[in-house]
Every structure is written in structure tokens, then in C-alpha cells.
Amino acid sequence: MFKVVRGRLNIWQVVGSILFMIVQVVASLYLPNITADIVNNGIAKGQTGYIVQAGMKMIFVSVITVIASICNVFLASQASQGLGRNLRSDLFRKVLFFTHDEFDNFDTSSLTTRTTNDVMQIQNVIIMVLRMMIMAPILLVGASIMAYQKNAEMTKIFIVVIPALVIVVGIVMYFAVPLFKAMQKKTDRLNLIFREGLTGVRVIRAFRQDTFEQNRFKDANEDYTHNAIKVYTIVALMAPFVTLIMSGTNIGITWLGAHYIANQTMQVGNLIAFMTYAMQILMSFMILSLIFVLIPRASASAARINEVFDTESQIDTVAKPAKIKDEVSLEFNDVNFRYLGAERLALSNINFKVDSGQTLAIIGGTGSGKTTMINLIPRFYDSETGVVSLNGTDVKALNSADINEQVAMVPQKAVLFKGTIKSNMLYGKADATDDEIWHALEVAQAAEFVKELDGQLDAVVEQGGDNFSGGQKQRLAIARALVKDASIYVFDDSFSALDFKTDLNLRTALKADEKIQQSVVVIVGQRISTVADADQIVVLDNGKMVGLGTHEELKENNKTYQEIIESQIKEAK
Known part of the structure; x- marks a missing residue:
């Protein structure tokens, strides 16, 4: 007491x-x-x-x-x-x-x-x-x-x-x-x-x-x-x-x-x-x-x-955080991770590097470790061994505030807060102007339906965004992340509720955006069409990286990637 x-x-x-x-x-x-x-x-x-x-x-x-x-x-x-x-x-x-x-x-x-x-x-x-x-x-x-x-x-x-x-x-x-x-x-x-x-x-x-x-x-x-x-x-x-x-x-x-x-x-x-x-x-x-x-x-x-x-954070607090470098990059070097109390590794020997202006896509079956892998970027978890580097600096040498400034993340489940569309967008950047918000909505393919709402940016958002469809919620969540000035943009299967046309338009707009061109984009996807145009694609299977390359390279040489393509072609038929 x-x-x-x-x-x-x-x-x-x-x-x-x-x-x-x-x-x-x-x-x-x-x-x-x-x-x-x-x-x-x-x-x-x-x-x-x-x-x-x-x-x-x-x-x-x-x-x-x-x-x-x-x-x-x-x-x-x-x-x-x-x-x-x-x-x-x-x-x-x-x-x-x-x-x-x-x-x-x-x-x-x-x-x-x-x-x-x-x-x-x-x-x-x-x-x-x-x-x-x-x-x-x-x-x-x-x-x-x-x-x-x-x-x-x-x-x-x-x-x-x-x-x-x-x-x-x-x-x-x-x-x-x-x-x-x-x-x-x-x-x-x-x-x-x-x-x-x-x-x-x-x-x-x-x-x-x-x-x-x-x-x-x-x-x-x-x-x-x-x-x-x-x-x-x-x-x-x-x-x-x-x-x-x-x-x-x-x-x-x-x-x-x-x-x-x-x-x-x-x-x-x-x-x-x-x-x-x-x-x-x-x-x-x-x-x-x-x-x-x-x-x-x-x-x-x-x-x-x-x-x-009394619960001590598994993520150790950093007394003297390192200074983040100006270069924009994301690197995993021999990264292994296991959940607390688990016997087997959830991720094993993950290695890749992505530089400014590049897009990294991650694909794999259910439970292969895709979400686990990107959760290491904002330090939701710490790797057991190996180094996750953000802009050339080990994330373990950075505090939460510095990491949050550099990383914008859209989780699997689109989460909106009760208020207005504008108040939700300001979560990404507190001092964002209306022009910046509209630009983010345009890139996220959400501007069209927002303009049709009563009040537009001041339109009411109910708790959990229950007054919007799944696709609308995803696009608003993506726009909120795009409002933020970040080095790394992470989309965790955030295009799953979008139709193929909207998915294509959104990815095209991302590639054309000047701010995104100076950043690293990480996309977790289930559909081949979502990841095909990425600069690098990581293929995961049971927590192991079984492939790394472009769509054409993996299509020719990677068995797991070929199986994913084949399964989606059969589904399409």
C-alpha cells in the first residue's frame, strides 16, 4: 500500500x-x-x-x-x-x-x-x-x-x-x-x-x-x-x-x-x-x-x-540513446527471435538490407513469421541474437521515442479512434495541415469517399471506425501512416481488404510520391500481385528465410514462391 x-x-x-x-x-x-x-x-x-x-x-x-x-x-x-x-x-x-x-x-x-x-x-x-x-x-x-x-x-x-x-x-x-x-x-x-x-x-x-x-x-x-x-x-x-x-x-x-x-x-x-x-x-x-x-x-x-x-520491460530502457544517422536504411543481420517461454525459434537467421527509395516485400504462408519479423522493427520485441538496424543504428541502442519518430506502421487490423477523420489523421502528425492530410488520403485512395462524407475531414468516426467498411478503414489507416514524416513505412498485410484495382492504384501512388521515394517501404502481403513489383522480396517458411530476390528471380528459382504463385492461380480459376 x-x-x-x-x-x-x-x-x-x-x-x-x-x-x-x-x-x-x-x-x-x-x-x-x-x-x-x-x-x-x-x-x-x-x-x-x-x-x-x-x-x-x-x-x-x-x-x-x-x-x-x-x-x-x-x-x-x-x-x-x-x-x-x-x-x-x-x-x-x-x-x-x-x-x-x-x-x-x-x-x-x-x-x-x-x-x-x-x-x-x-x-x-x-x-x-x-x-x-x-x-x-x-x-x-x-x-x-x-x-x-x-x-x-x-x-x-x-x-x-x-x-x-x-x-x-x-x-x-x-x-x-x-x-x-x-x-x-x-x-x-x-x-x-x-x-x-x-x-x-x-x-x-x-x-x-x-x-x-x-x-x-x-x-x-x-x-x-x-x-x-x-x-x-x-x-x-x-x-x-x-x-x-x-x-x-x-x-x-x-x-x-x-x-x-x-x-x-x-x-x-x-x-x-x-x-x-x-x-x-x-x-x-x-x-x-x-x-x-x-x-x-x-x-x-x-x-x-x-x-x-513492477513489471520490468523486456525492452531495456536506453540511458544514452545513440544518434540516428541521416542515411535511410533497414537491415536484419543474422536475426533470431523466440517468443517468451517458447521452445523453438519463431525467426531463424534472417538477413537482408534495404536502402532509401527501395521497397521490401515479405510473403509466406500463415504462421510463417511475417508479422513477427516486422514487429522487431519498432521494437515491439527484441531479437534474441543478431542486429536489427534502423538507418545504420542498432534499434537496441535507440529509445522508443526515436524509433517512433522514424517508423510509421499500419497493423493488420485497421484501428480507428472515436472522433473525426482529421483527428485520426493527426495521430500520424500532430501539426499536419489540411493539404498534407488530403495528399495522404489521395495516395491511400481514400480521398474520393471522404469527399462524399458530410463534413469531409470533420466527418465523424465512431469507436473502432464501425461506420466505415473494412476497405475504407484500411485506407484511412494507411493515410494516417502516410501523413507522418518517417524513414520506414511498414504495411502489415494492410491491403488485404482492397480490390485488385485499388491495390494497384495505391502501390502506384506510393512509388510516385516524393516523400516515399526517400524512404524505405516494407509491405507484408498474401497476394503475389501486391508484392510483385517490390525491389526485394523475402520469402518466409516456418520462421526461416527461404528466398530473397525480385519477383522474376524468385519465380524462376524459388520453390516456395512458385508454390504460392501456383496456389493463387488455382484460386483464381
Whole structure:
């Protein structure tokens, strides 16, 4: 818990909250004393003037209590909400720089729960600590001292009452804490199924698995509900037992106090004050017990958050990154790569070099390692052995920011963000002009359908680009990459949703573009027509480079490439 909180809490808000809380406690302890004086010296002696004077003092102290309480709540809320804001920001920043391997350790639903629900648990505990946990022991000690001053003999009643409270709270915590911890994992499970249902709704309907998915969600939902009902029932059981103990304490104090008053060893006002202090003592124990029920749950949440923060990136951070050279090139030199925990290499002995103005195409069967290979260029993964060089510099000697400036990448799945076409294009270049955006759209063969939209560049893009077809989304994703001024442009099977004519027009426009002519273009493709006009073609098979050359060279001499051509000719027939 302290590790999560350290450096993220505003210390001045914490200090201010504690100071106002101390003022509130002192004033609260002083009020029963005034009440006792009114009864003993005002009502009992019939001195109206004293009652008015003491009443004004009570009002003044009450106002101070209210003001101190408001200030305490305000500062405690500021501190806890600020902590939540900082935690969420740090978690989001950390996750953004996760490698693909690190994402595999935390599924999306779990990361969502950790960023929302777990952070909320910590926020709740922090505000409870600043509002009550620190107040409870101070109030407990202060009320005990004040009660002892009123009547030392009657304080012996707490020897029975407090152990009884401790036993009740201990039993509740014993059964409730494990259930609170289990709730976080059950929340993960619920979020996972709910998210899969939303993102895969079309597949679910296509295969008529809606009943199965509803039952799956129902089981997870009921599991979470039963756990929640059980834990909150156990916690709720504490209230009647504590009420019984507090009522019994009041009866005991009244009974003993009546004897002391009858023997004239105690005044009525002191009895009233003692009962108030007794309730403050018992309430202090109640507050502490509630805190100790919540802290284990928050500790579990803190541990889950720390798991994210403690995850060391597989991509080592570069303290003094190398300077990127002006030359534009991409080179793989004896590169081998294996996924974390895998027995066999995913890529083996990859060698090629592409210079400025050249296009490299990568082709191969499903699972041959095409996407794995290009993921090494922006350092989504690091090679096990060998060197991946960007503009003549080993990518391992560069930091993420430098690599991202040089590489523009279009992934297999076209991803668009909710907003407008222009806001999506600005992801590629934040200060891009409308002319630059339109030029990129022209090259990507997207300008024609964008001009037909209401608002054109200001046309709305729904979440995930759901208001566009697959081909339109791909062309917009390509245009976004082309807006960027990069050295390396990578297209990971980004033409798959395009018809042959659009594919040809796009590749022709790429070759004719002046900016692209000064860069390296890497195209991953499945169709021979997509890769045929590349300057170099890498043929992959089971992670191994089984061919390198032009279309004509490979067509004549490479068996794997010939098989791909033959299979596509048969498909065309």
C-alpha cells in the first residue's frame, strides 16, 4: 500500500486534513464537558445566565467543529481523488509502453479492473484513513482520559465491553477478508466475459451462441453476486452485535451512575458526559474495525497495481540513446527471435538490407513469421541474437521515442479512434495541415469517399471506425501512416481488404510520391500481385528465410514462391 501511495499523495493536503481533524476531535471532546457544566452549574442551581453563557460557548465550539469537519473532508477528498488521478495516469502510461509479451501477462479486462476498481478501493481507504482512522485512536485516547476524569471507577466497565467488541470484529474480519480479496478476481472474470460478449457480438450471433454466452455471463455474474452477498451479510451482522454491546454499555453506565448519584459521589452532568465519552470510545473501536475490514481489500488491490508497476520491460530502457544517422536504411543481420517461454525459434537467421527509395516485400504462408519479423522493427520485441538496424543504428541502442519518430506502421487490423477523420489523421502528425492530410488520403485512395462524407475531414468516426467498411478503414489507416514524416513505412498485410484495382492504384501512388521515394517501404502481403513489383522480396517458411530476390528471380528459382504463385492461380480459376 505504501509503495503505491508514496510520491502520489499531496503531502500538504494530507497535513492540512490531519490538522483540521485534530481540531475537530478536540472540539468534540470539549462539548460533553460543556454539557456537564450546564447541567451541574446551570440547571441544578437554576442559574439561567450561566446556561446562556455556556450555551453560547457550546454554539461557538460546535461551529468550530463543523468548520474543521468540512475542511477535513474537503482536503481528504482532494488528497484521495488526486491519488486516484495520479495512479490512473501512471498505470495508463506504464501500460502504453508494455511490450507484446507483457500484455500477454495481463489480459485487457484485468488491466481495466486494476485501473478502475482497484484504484477506487485505494482511494476509499485513503479518505477513510484521513477522515476516520487517524481520528479514531485520538478520539479513543482523548475520550478515555476525559471519562476517567469524570469517574475513574466507572471506566472499569470497558474491561468487559472492549474485549467483547474485539472478539466480534475479529470473527467478522476472519470470514470477510478472504471474501473481499476474492471479489477482485471475480470482477476481472466478469469484465472479461462482458468485454468478449461486446467485441464478439457478431461472431456470437453468426454461430448462434447467444444462449451459451448468456449462460456464461450469468454464471460469472451469479458467482460474483453470491460472493458479494455473503461478504456484506457477514459485515452487516457486526452492526446488531455492536449495537447490542453499546446498548448494554449504556444500561450498565446508567445503572452504576444512578448508584453514584444516589450516594452523591457523582453529579448528573458528569454522568451524561461520561455516557457521551463512552459512546465516543465505542465508536472509535467501530471505526477502527471498519477500517481494518477495508484495508485488506485495498492491500489486495495495491498488490495487483504493484504487479503492473513492477513489471520490468523486456525492452531495456536506453540511458544514452545513440544518434540516428541521416542515411535511410533497414537491415536484419543474422536475426533470431523466440517468443517468451517458447521452445523453438519463431525467426531463424534472417538477413537482408534495404536502402532509401527501395521497397521490401515479405510473403509466406500463415504462421510463417511475417508479422513477427516486422514487429522487431519498432521494437515491439527484441531479437534474441543478431542486429536489427534502423538507418545504420542498432534499434537496441535507440529509445522508443526515436524509433517512433522514424517508423510509421499500419497493423493488420485497421484501428480507428472515436472522433473525426482529421483527428485520426493527426495521430500520424500532430501539426499536419489540411493539404498534407488530403495528399495522404489521395495516395491511400481514400480521398474520393471522404469527399462524399458530410463534413469531409470533420466527418465523424465512431469507436473502432464501425461506420466505415473494412476497405475504407484500411485506407484511412494507411493515410494516417502516410501523413507522418518517417524513414520506414511498414504495411502489415494492410491491403488485404482492397480490390485488385485499388491495390494497384495505391502501390502506384506510393512509388510516385516524393516523400516515399526517400524512404524505405516494407509491405507484408498474401497476394503475389501486391508484392510483385517490390525491389526485394523475402520469402518466409516456418520462421526461416527461404528466398530473397525480385519477383522474376524468385519465380524462376524459388520453390516456395512458385508454390504460392501456383496456389493463387488455382484460386483464381
